[in-house]
Amino acid sequence: MRYAVLVTGPAGAGKSTFSNGILTHLQTSKRTGHLVNLDPAANSDAFEYEPAIDIRDLVSLDDVMEHLGYGPNGGLVYCFEYLLENMDWLEEELGGYEDDYLIIDCPGQIELYTHHPFLPTLVRQLQRMGIRTCAIYLIESQFMEDKYKFFSGVLSAMSAMVNLEVPWLNIMSKMDLVTSNVEDKGSGRNGIRTRKDIARYLEADPMLLVSAPGSREEQTERNSKFHALNQAIVQLIEDHPLVKFLALDLTNPDSIESVLSHIDFVMQYGEDEEPKEPADLDEGDFAEME
């Protein structure tokens, strides 16, 4: 069985850094993983590991912009359409991997996840090739700075989940920039929060959008033209509680391990493996039991 993890999320959320981190973690756990770069505009410096498969070998954004006169966004769409027309290239490249995790580092254009048909088509192709596929969606801890920004992230995650229809994990990245320790202001670049406060964000508690009764914030919100919109968003998230976040702190190996075990779980990793028989049942095979 082959496994593919699509690493998705808005620009700069930490997709490439996470892909590197998870590959290092797989390696130290004596498991195999390979990087697949799906970003035709990627800068090679971003990769700690040489991509095993790289869309830039098929088509690169620079060439498309230079030779066809597209701008960066139109060029990106052209690259993906070109890939979809040349899926036999990808199928051939994917041929040789067995029982491995393919970590697919995707580009950060949010349109790709919310309404462009490229990723759903790609997922269907991967599934047709017998590759078990899941997606993870990263938003960065800076989104917890402002509750309105945070809920725009929640809605983008929701929209991407509905668009892709594969097993899914949402991840709050860059948690090393958030601290619950008031003394440790240095590491709290994205805010100092109490654990309870962090938990409300990770659970995407829609009541965060509702201010305390009688507070000045509530008074201004009540008069605000966005009040009804906020209420509708609260209702939507309450009715469809699809989004929760796993906290990811890449500086903490336990945090990476926890994310990997969630990925293994949604992938049902290893469930189809046959138990390995010892090669021959001679005494040497039982040395550890003696």
Ligand SMILES: Nc1nc2c(ncn2[C@@H]2O[C@H](COP(=O)(O)OP(=O)(O)OP(=O)(O)O)[C@@H](O)[C@H]2O)c(=O)[nH]1
């Ligand atoms: N402190 C901290 N910084 C991070 C972390 N992950 C990524 N960064 C930084 O965030 C910036 C963007 O990281 P990338 O991994 O390139 O993000 P990306 O999502 O791949 O970006 P695009 O491919 O451009 O969409 C870089 O400057 C990283 O060093 C993290 O866990 N902690």
Ligand SMILES: [Mg+2]
């Ligand atoms: Mg990247």
